[in-house]
Structures are given as structure tokens and as C-alpha cells.
Amino acid sequence: MVGNSRDVLLKLVRIAMGWENHYTLPEDVDWAQVLDMASEQGVEAIVLDGYEILVQKNPSLKGGLNSSENKRILLQAIGQVPIIESTYKQHAEALKELGNVLQQVGVPFLLMKGFSCGQYYPIPSHRPCGDIDIYPGEWFDKSNNSLKEAGIGVDMHYYRHSVSFVKNVMVENHRVLCDLRGPRKQTTAFEKQLEGEAEWSFYSGKQAVVDAEEIPGGKFPTADFNALFLPWHVSAHLEFEIITIRHLLDWALFLTHDGHGIDFAKFKDAKEKYSYGFRRIADILTNLSLRYLNMPTHNIPQGIIEDAVNFDNHLADKVFDYMFAGQPRERDVNVWKFRLNNVRRIWDERWKYTEIYSISMLRFLMLKVKGVLFREGE
Numbered sequence: 460m461v462g463n464s465r466d467v468l469l470k471l472v473r474i475a476m477g478w479e480n481h482y483t484l485p486e487d488v489d490w491a492q493v494l495d496m497a498s499e500q501g502v503e504a505i506v507l508d509g510y511e512i513l514v515q516k517n518p519s520l521k522g523g524l525n526s527s528e529n530k531r532i533l534l535q536a537i538g539q540v541p542i543i544e545s546t547y548k549q550h551a552e553a554l555k556e557l558g559n560v561l562q563q564v565g566v567p568f569l570l571m572k573g574f575s576c577g578q579y580y581p582i583p584s585h586r587p588c589g590d591i592d593i594y595p596g597e598w599f600d601k602s603n604n605s606l607k608e609a610g611i612g613v614d615m616h617y618y619r620h621s622v623s624f625v626k627n628v629m630v631e632n633h634r635v636l637c638d639l640r641g642p643r644k645q646t647t648a649f650e651k652q653l654e655g656e657a658e659w660s661f662y663s664g665k666q667a668v669v670d671a672e673e674i675p676g677g678k679f680p681t682a683d684f685n686a687l688f689l690p691w692h693v694s695a696h697l698e699f700e701i702i703t704i705r706h707l708l709d710w711a712l713f714l715t716h717d718g719h720g721i722d723f724a725k726f727k728d729a730k731e732k733y734s735y736g737f738r739r740i741a742d743i744l745t746n747l748s749l750r751y752l753n754m755p756t757h758n759i760p761q762g763i764i765e766d767a768v769n770f771d772n773h774l775a776d777k778v779f780d781y782m783f784a785g786q787p788r789e790r791d792v793n794v795w796k797f798r799l800n801n802v803r804r805i806w807d808e809r810w811k812y813t814e815i816y817s818i819s820m821l822r823f824l825m826l827k828v829k830g831v832l833f834r835e836g837e
Contacts, residue, residue, distance in 0.1 A: 463485060463487070463488070463489070464488070464489055464492040464493045464496055465496065465783060467484060467485070467488050467493050468493055468496050468497055468500070468502070468506060468704070469704075469751055469752070470484070470509070471493075471497075471505075471506045471509030471510055471513065472502055472505055472506060472509055472704065472708065472752065473509070473752055473753050474509035474510075474512050474513055475505045475506070475508040475509035475512065475581065476581065476708075476711075476712070476752070477581070478752060478753040478754065478755065479753060482512075482513050482516035482517040482520075483517065483520075484513070484520065484523070486521050488523075490524055490529050490532050490533075491532050493506070494506070494532060494535075494536045496783070498539070499703070500703045500704040500705060500782070500783075501587055501703045501704065501705030502703075502704050502705055502708065503536065503539055503540075503543070504539070504540050504543045504544075504582070504585035504587075505580075505582075505585055505586075505708075507536055507537065507540060508581070508582060508585060510523070510524060524536075540585070543584070543585060543587055544584045544585070546587070546588070547577075547583070547584040547585075547586075547587075547588065547670070548584070548670060549626065549627075549628060550573075550574070550588050550590075550591060550628050551669045551670035551672070552626055553591060553625040553626040553627075553628035553630070554570075554574065554591055554625075554628075554669055554674055554677070555669075555672060555674060555675070556625050556626055557591065557593070557625050557630060558674040558675035558676050558677050559675050560605055560606060560609045560611070560625075561595070561602055561605060561606075561675070561676050562675035562676040563605070564601060564602075564605040566595050566598040566601055566602045566605060566676060567595065567596075567598070567661050567676045567677075567678065568593040568594060568595040568596075568598075568602065568676055568677055568678070569593060569594040569595075569596070569657050569660050569661065569664065569677075569678055569679075569680055569684075570591075570592075570593060570667045570669075570674065570677045570678065570679055570680075571592040571593065571594060571633070571680065571688065572588075572592040572692065573586065573587075573588030573589065573590075573591070573592065574588060574591065574667070574669055575679055575680055575685070576689075576709035576712065576713060577669075578668070578669075578679060579709075579712035579713055579715075579716045579717075580712060583669075583670075584670070586705070586709075587705070589629075590628065590629035590630065590631055591625075591628060591629070591630045591631070592620075592630075592631045592633065593630065593631070593632055593633065593677075594632075594633045594636060594657055595632065595633075596654070596657055596658060596661065599621075599632065599633075599634045602632055603615070603621050603632060606623050606625075606632075611623050611624070611625060612624065613632075617631075618634075618635075618834070618837045619633060619634060619635050619638065620632055620633040620634055620635075621634070635650055636650060636653040636654065636657065636688065637649055637650050637653060637688075637691050637695070637736075638695055639830070639835055640826065640827055640829075640830025640831065640835050641735055641736065641823075641826055641827075641830070642735050642818070642826065643835070645732070645733055645734070645735045645736075646735070646736075648732065648733075649687075649691065649729075649733050649736075649737065652687065652729070653684070653687055653688060653691075656680070656681060656683050656684035656687060656688075657680070657684055659681060659683075659684075660678055660679075660680045660681045660684050661678055663681055664678035664679050664680055664681050664684075665678065665679040666678065666679075667679050681720065682713075682717040682718070682719075682720030682721045683720070683721060683722055683725060683726075685713050685717065686713075686721045686726050686741075687726075687729055687737070689709060689710055689713060689744075690710070690737055690740040690741040690744055691736055691737055691740075693706050693710070693740055693744065694736035694737065694740045694815070694816075695736070697740070697778070697811060697815065698736075698811070698816075698823075699788050699801055699804060699805075700785070700786075700787060700788035700804075701781060701782055701785035701786065701787060702778075702781075702782055703782055704782065706744075707744060707747055707748060707751075707752065707782075708752065710744040710745070710748060711744075711748035711752050711754040714745070714748070714754065714758070714759045714763070715754060715755055715758055715759070716758070718758045718759035718760065718763070719758050719759070719760075721759075721760055721763070723760040723762045723763060726741075726760075726762075726763065727762060727766075730742070730766075734816075734817040735816050735817060735818060736816055738817070739770075739774070739814075739815050739816075739817075740815065742766050742767050742770040742775075743770065743774070743775045743778050743815075745763055745764070745766070745767035745770075746767040746768070746770045746772065746775040747775055747778070747779050748767075749764070749767060749768070750772070750775075751779065774814060774815075777810075777814070778815070785808075788800075788801075788804070789804070798831075801827075802824065805820060805823065805824055806820065
């Protein structure tokens with residue numbers, strides 16, 4: 460039944476994206492399981508969007524959420540959508556406030572991750588965002604000072620970014636764009652390349668528009684930035700925890716909307732240079748988007764499609780199955796207990812490091828410990 464529920468979830472996601480034209484479902488769907496799975500995968504509102512379209516296309520559907528035995532499940536699920544939408548609006552208001560503060564001192568910034576990917580969704584407010592991620596480049600110190608002068612607290616405890624709360628929404632203001640605690644030659648070179656693409660995005664990226672309003676000083680990244688950053692971001696999650704269908708959908712929607720803007724020669728060169736955390740993840744994401752999301756390809760460089768089609772389906776499926784079978788990362792306020800949990804997880808899931816990151820589990824662990832002890836990247 461788990462496999463059946465996964466298939467139903469994926470079909471509803473495809474319908475919501477307009478990538479599916481078969482509007483039927485099995486009659487024995489475990490809707491409670493489907494919706495629990497959708498919540499875990501970060502696509503609960505999107506699955507309901509797909510179901511709404513499905514019913515419009517197939518009003519005689521049997522055994523659906525509208526049936527009497529599933530009414531309670533449907534009402535519970537629908538009740539989550541206004542919460543997701545309200546959170547989105549709260550984040551959008553915080554982002555506008557943040558933009559106003561930074562604009563007053565002439566600080567531009569790149570809007571990354573959630574809101575950057577949300578622009579591609581049919582209903583942006585149905586793409587959940589946990590926090591706001593920005594990158595101000597060389598204006599990092601100036602941006603933090605301007606926030607302090609505006610009465611907004613700035614926590615500098617984290618080495619990759621500062622943390623502030625604007626209208627009770629967490630803002631991660633990034634000093635660096637990737638985790639520099641890994642193979643130093645590759646991670647340093649990758650960071651430098653990302654910084655260059657970010658700098659170009661300040662000048663040629665699209666004006667950030669969120670909730671139908673322009674964000675002062677905010678830019679969306681260029682296609683070349685996202686082509687590098689999004690797989691790297693997914694790989695950073697996969698190092699220590701599961702990734703989700705939302706991560707996969709972010710990539711697929713980016714490719715279908717902005718894939719035409721990718722410089723394939725640059726993308727190919729990056730895959731050849733960065734075997735750690737980029738090469739295989741980039742191909743895996745595209746491979747899975749093609750096979751499980753029915754991602755359309757007309758807007759994507761042919762070379763990206765060919766590399767993904769020729770990729771090892773067995774390894775791609777291993778990552779895909781892990782999305783549903785893996786466990787979330789164990790958090791703990793005690794930093795050393797948290798790190799110990801990470802070590803245990805690395806041991807339990809050691810297949811990832813050799814098969815995905817081209818590095819042994821022991822070397823991966825050694826580099827992370829070395830990075831923490833010697834405060835690399837700070």
C-alpha cells in the first residue's frame with residue numbers, strides 16, 4: 460500500500476503541475492497515508508491542488524476524498540492549506556520589510572531557495588517556506604549593520620550566515636553560499652564560482668516579485684546560478700538527512716521555466732570539476748524529474764537531458780526510495796549530542812558518501828571534524 464500511496468501522490472503532483480493527462484486513480488487509495496506522506500514531502504497543498512483538478516476532469520471518480528468515508532480526512536487536509544498560505548503571506552511581508560531596510564542603505568541582495576523556487580509554482584503560496592534566505596555578496600557586513608540600526612537583532616553565531624527575525628520570520632543572511640567544510644580544493648573553487656554567478660545576478664537577475672509586489676533591492680538568481688546552487692543545496696541536505704519531493708519539484712520547475720537560460724558548456728564543466736556534492740546530484744535530480752514527474756523537456760538544453768537519461772537508474776532510484784524511507788535529521792539543543800547523532804547517521808547511511816559524493820565515509824567524517832575543529836570557512 461505504501462507503493463500505491465506514493466504513486467497516487469506523484470500523480471497528483473503531476474496533475475497540479477499540468478504534467479499528467481490521465482485523470483484516474485485506484486479505488487483502494489489509503490488517503491490518510493497519501494496526505495501524511497504529502498505533508499512529510501512538503502507538497503500537501505500541491506497534492507490537494509492536483510486532486511481538485513482531477514475531480515474537475517473526472518467528476519465520476521469513485522473512492523475519492525469527496526466520498527463520505529473520507530470527508531473527515533479531506534476537511535483536515537483542507538484546513539492545512541490556509542495555514543500554508545498565511546505563512547507564505549507572513550514571510551512575504553517580512554521580506555518586504557527586510558527589503559525596505561536594506562534599500563535605505565543601498566544594499567542589494569539575492570533571494571534564494573524557497574521564494575526563488577516559489578516563483579515557478581502554479582500557486583506560489585502553496586510552496587511552503589521555512590525561512591527567508593538572502594545573499595548580499597560584498598555587502599554582508601553592511602547589511603547586518605543596517606539591520607541592527609533598524610532595531611533588528613543579528614545573531615552571528617553561524618559561520619555561513621547570520622540570523623535575524625523580521626516580523627517574527629527567520630532570515631538567514633548568507634556570508635558564503637556553500638559548506639566549505641569538505642574537500643577544500645573543490646568546495647573553495649565551487650564557492651568562488653557561485654559568488655561570481657551571484658555577482659552577475661545582482662546586475663542581470665530578474666527583479667524579485669513576491670505576492671504580486673516587488674521586493675526593494677531583491678533579485679532572483681540567474682539560470683546559471685540556480686543550475687549550480689540548487690543541486691549543491693540538495694546535496695548539503697542529503698549529506699546528513701533525507702531530501703523530499705519538494706526539492707525535486709523545485710529543480711524540475713526551475714528547469715522547465717528557466718532551463719533555456721542555462722549555459723550548458725558551463726554546467727557540463729562544473730559537473731566534470733565538482734565530483735563532491737554536485738556531479739551526481741545534478742544528474743539524479745534531472746533523471747528522477749523525467750521518470751517520476753514527467754517533466755517536459757522542450758525548454759531544457761538537450762545535453763542536460765541526455766546526461767540524465769544515460770545516468771544509472773539504479774542509483775537514482777536508491778536516492779528516490781530514500782526520500783520516502785529515510786528519517787529526518789535528529790536535532791538537539793546540545794551541540795555535541797547533535798554532532799554525535801550526525802556521526803551515527805553517517806555510519807548508518809555510509810552508502811551515500813561512496814556512491815554519491817565520490818568519497819569514503821571515513822574521509823567525509825574526517826573532513827567535517829577537521830572543518831569544525833579548525834573553524835574552516837570562517
